[in-house]
Amino acid sequence: xxxxxxxLKGFKLEGAIExxxxxxxxxxxxxxxxxxxxxxxxxxxxNTKVFQNTETLENNLKLLEGxxxxxxxxHITTESGTCFLVDxxxxxxxxxxxxxxxxxxxxxxxxxxxxxxxxxxxFTKATxxxxxxxxxxxxxxxxxxxxxxxxxxxxxxxxxxxxxETAQSLIDQVxxxxxxxxxxxxxxxxxxxIRVCHNDTKIDNxxxxxxxxxxxxxxxxxxxxPGYVLSDFGDMMRTLLTPTKEAELDESKIEIRxxxxxxxxSGYLSSCAESLSPLEIENLEFGGLYMTYxxxxxxxxxxxxxxxxxxxxxxxxxxxxxxxxxxxxxxMHTQIFSGKAN
Numbered sequence: 001x002x003x004x005x006x007x008l009k010g011f012k013l014e015g016a017i018e019x020x021x022x023x024x025x026x027x028x029x030x031x032x033x034x035x036x037x038x039x040x041x042x043x044x045x046x047n048t049k050v051f052q053n054t055e056t057l058e059n060n061l062k063l064l065e066g067x068x069x070x071x072x073x074x075h076i077t078t079e080s081g082t083c084f085l086v087d088x089x090x091x092x093x094x095x096x097x098x099x100x101x102x103x104x105x106x107x108x109x110x111x112x113x114x115x116x117x118x119x120x121x122x123f124t125k126a127t128x129x130x131x132x133x134x135x136x137x138x139x140x141x142x143x144x145x146x147x148x149x150x151x152x153x154x155x156x157x158x159x160x161x162x163x164x165e166t167a168q169s170l171i172d173q174v175x176x177x178x179x180x181x182x183x184x185x186x187x188x189x190x191x192x193x194i195r196v197c198h199n200d201t202k203i204d205n206x207x208x209x210x211x212x213x214x215x216x217x218x219x220x221x222x223x224x225x226p227g228y229v230l231s232d233f234g235d236m237m238r239t240l241l242t243p244t245k246e247a248e249l250d251e252s253k254i255e256i257r258x259x260x261x262x263x264x265x266s267g268y269l270s271s272c273a274e275s276l277s278p279l280e281i282e283n284l285e286f287g288g289l290y291m292t293y294x295x296x297x298x299x300x301x302x303x304x305x306x307x308x309x310x311x312x313x314x315x316x317x318x319x320x321x322x323x324x325x326x327x328x329x330x331x332m333h334t335q336i337f338s339g340k341a342n
Contacts, residue, residue: 003089004032004043010078010085011094014038024103024204028311029222033097040097041076045090050309051222054091056136058084060224061093063134069126071119073098073207073217101207101216107240112213113260114267119206119215120198120236121271124229127196128275135196135225142199142223143231145181145294152301161306167319170300173326177333180293183286187230192279197227201235229280233268234287238295240264241288242328246299246321247313254327256335261285288332296325 004020015038023033023042028050034041051057061083064072076094078085085092107113141147156164156171164171198205200223207216241256241264248254265284273281302309303318310318 004045004092007045007085007087007089007092008034008043008094010087010092011076012079013041013076013094029220034094040099041094042097043092043094045092046084046222048091051091051138053136053138054084054086056138056225057091057093057222058082060135060138061221063130064127064221064224067126067130071122071126071218072221073219095219098207098216100210102210103204103207103219104213105204106243106245107203107260108243109213110259110263112208113240114263115208115213115215116203116206116240117236117264117267118271119208119218119267120201120232121268122215123198123218124195124232124268124272125275127224128272130196132194132196132226137225138199138223142225143227143291143294145184145290145297148294148297148301149181152297152304155301155304159304161304163304163306163319167300167304167322170296170319170322170326173330174293174297174300177289177293177329180289184230184290187279187283187286190279191277192228192230192283193277194226195229196224197229197232199223199225199227199231201232201239203236203239228287229276230283230287231291232287233265233284234289234291235295236264236268237261237285237288237332238292238325238328241332244324246324247317248324249320251324251327254324254331256328256331261336285332285336289329289337292325292329292332296322296329299325 008017015036017036019035020032024031028047030045032043034043074096075083077083083093104112200220205220206218208214209216241260242254244253299318299322303322307318312318
């Protein structure tokens with residue numbers, strides 16, 4: 001906590017700090033709520049093992065800030081005018097705390113789902129005027145399925161944690177869905193455009209109003225950069241269509257709830273349809289398969305490697321996460337995508 005207090009001295013704040021406490025439950029970064037006599041803020045310590053190039057983070061966030069869009073919560077600059085503070089304790093950023101708002105963790109109703117879709121659609125529309133080439137990848141190859149499969153292959157070959165045998169049934173399921181790579185490559189060959197994407201559109205990376213579930217802001221912008229809109233829509237499908245959390249122990253609870261995809265797609269397209277190409281709109285549902293498949297691979301590779309990337313609360317958590325993603329993937333394929341492949 002002392003390091004957080006020291007970091008706050010580097011930002012342009014007025015008044016006295018009254019309280020700093022941990023906030024939220026993200027996989028990667030550490031977040032603190034800051035209460036002061038001049039207002040409340042969110043202070044985030046960026047995990048530089050994941051986001052290794054702080055200059056890239058600075059460049060990308062400044063490009064977004066230049067839009068002056070209400071889609072994004074306001075960030076507080078440092079005394080030197082930068083968005084990020086880099087000191088001996090790490091890399092920090094500070095934004096205003098949005099009152100009477102919350103980051104949902106579980107999709108509980110169709111109104112909420114539609115508002116999340118609308119909010120991320122507003123992100124797509126707001127960034128449509130920006131050139132993707134002006135952005136750098138905050139995490140190189142973050143959404144490269146080819147690279148993620150190579151990581152899994154390497155993890156299996158090295159078998160550092162001696163978990164290959166335990167994970168074999170999941171590895172077999174990954175191999176059975178290998179056609180997803182070929183389908184995606186065909187879309188790229190047909191002209192799937194690269195645009196500015198959030199690249200981490202989990203349900204809890206958006207803020208909604210307390211009580212009404214109305215969209216307020218898109219948050220956690222560190223991953224913003226070049227990408228495919230199918231990735232952004234697909235990650236929404238992955239986190240919104242089922243009521244279960246990623247580490248749900250009871251696999252039987254995983255389901256795709258009726259009406260949720262329709263609400264998500266309706267909300268999203270209501271904000272950004274005019275910014276998308278016909279090829280993107282026609283293949284939004286495939287994005288769900290693509291991202292769920294990729295996330296399963298990432299969880300599985302981390303499990304085989306001995307849990308070196310994602311935070312875990314129990315030994316088999318990454319195995320459970322990978323299993324659940326593959327279960328969800330199969331449901332998506334059967335109930336949503338089957339018969340659409342061409």
